[in-house]
């Protein structure tokens with residue numbers, strides 16, 4: 001039996017939650033039951049909240065150093081305990097957010113108009129960030145293989161050889177497909193990037209969410225001194241701390257670490273750390289391993305529920321295979337024969353539900369949606385019923 005209650009009813013009332021109150025922009029309307037943006041309807045562990053409260057009791061929130069043994073010790077402990085990786089203090093660097101770090105690497109190691117590789121489907125903020133920075137998105141589509149996704153190494157190498165291609169943003173585990181990359185796949189990616197002089201950025205923010213039989217392998221394991229490789233991550237997903245901005249990156253390239261560090265401090269004036277985030281990181285990484293294990297069991301059960309519900313009630317329209325990792329269910333409606341736009345409009349109008357449309361994760365049409373299962377079982381059942389109601393109604397009206 002679980003000692004943490006992940007089915008507890010939670011509320012975000014009065015918190016200006018993007019999940020609940022930010023649907024107008026993407027969905028054109030408010031009041032939808034939301035399962036879209038990647039945060040959880042699950043409270044952060046008590047130890048994390050308590051650590052932040054204790055820090056608040058001090059009452060002074062002046063500039064704060066992240067270069068301290070508490071921060072380094074907590075990060076090193078987590079990586080050693082969870083992934084068997086030994087890190088040195090100087091390999092770890094605090095940064096304002098994962099997307100800030102990726103944007104900064106892109107700005108430093110490429111020029112406007114240069115190409116940056118993404119593997120479609122791709123986390124939508126990568127697409128937005130590259131457009132915002134005037135970089136060309138160089139698409140290396142993942143290969144579909146019976147509900148799973150594979151890396152196209154030959155195509156990737158060809159793209160890496162292009163003169164204008166400067167970096168590749170790897171997502172591990174992969175959002176939105178939930179794929180966990182094997183050591184062998186990572187080694188091949190690293191090898192191609194090193195041989196072709198393409199900077200390798202590995203976004204590992206979903207690293208703590210894996211299904212029971214899966215083992216996450218970090219690119220850190222393959223990094224050697226001086227490699228032009230950077231791994232960026234944080235606790236925003238694992239401990240539901242997206243509104244407590246923070247992240248950290250790991251690199252074994254001293255030049256890179258100093259350069260990015262200098263820019264964060266001098267160019268952007270953001271060298272100090274978030275004092276609440278530092279307390280949260282310490283409590284989470286030193287006290288909350290068992291909480292993460294139980295959370296993963298809860299997510300696995302919710303994924304099983306999605307799988308069983310689709311098999312029982314929606315298999316004529318939808319395909320779903322439990323992902324290796326993440327709390328995001330990537331569901332295909334290709335076999336329904338319905339158009340992208342029609343499905344998404346119906347999910348809003350009939351289902352009253354906000355799920356992330358597949359086309360935001362792609363540079364072309366994409367007949368999937370992403371359904372966030374980091375909620376109580378009750379909410380997931382409700383979400384599935386809403387999806388069922390929607391497909392039943394539109395497939396009927398299409399036939400008539």
Ligand SMILES: Cc1ncc(COP(=O)(O)O)c(C=O)c1O
Pocket residue numbers: 038096097098099100123171175203205206234236242246247
């Ligand atoms: C793959 C990936 N990277 C980065 C982020 C955002 O991280 P941050 O808020 O630290 O920029 C997300 C959030 O959904 C994500 O899924």
